[in-house]
Amino acid sequence: MKIVLGCDHGGFELKEAIKKHLINCGYDITDIGAYNTDSVDYPDFGERAARMVADNEADRGIIICGTGIGISIAANKVKGIRCALCTNEYMAKMSRMHNNANMLALGARVLGNGLSVDIVDVWLSTEFEGGRHENRVNKITDIEKLRVEE
Template sequence: MKVVIACDHGGFELKEIVKEYLEKNGYLVIDIGTYSLDSVDYPDYGEKAGQMVASKEVDRGIVICGTGIGISLAANKVSGVRCALCTNEYMAVMSRKHNNANMLALGNRVIGSGLALSIVDAWMTTEFEGGRHGIRVDKIMNIETKI
């Protein structure tokens, strides 16, 4: 599975930890930055990662900033993205099972690296249930076509 990972300066340290974990677990990781603690704008990274997911250049995306809020908002502006900000494993599992989230957002300043890796593992290994949840996801995606 191919995964894009992106962050701003507030998420840089956690991005490096998550990237290493994913690679050790056999995922192909495309790191699109940022690559240091120098200040950058999270919308740029959330949008770019979201575009890669929406275009199906990658299977899933993980975005990280200080809280996970800003970068998830940016990613969710990309048509076709369902980015879930998760702070525990249950949220991660349910975002996949019921919402078919194709992006995960994490907050470096909100959760520790151990919890973050547990969330990533739960999110990456959970499949979408479909069925009645598919109908609901379709309704969510149809909102994008309304003015």
């Protein structure tokens, strides 16, 4: 599975910890930055990672900022993206099972490294249930289509 990682300056250290873990687990990682703690703008990285997922250059994306809020909002503006901001393993599991989330957002100033890695592991190992949830995800896609037509 190919995973794109992106963050702003506030998420840099957590991104590095997650990247190391994912490489050790054998995932194919593309790191689009930030590459240090110098101040940068989270929308740039949220959008870039989201476009890679939407364009099938990555199977899934994990993005990080201080709270996860801003970067997830930016990613969700990209058509085809269902980015879930998760603060625990249950949310990560449900975001995959019920919402087929293709991106995960984390808050580096909200979560510790250990919990973040656990959230990532659950999120990556959980499959979409489909069934009744497929119809609901399709309705989200329909909303995107309406936005384009407006």
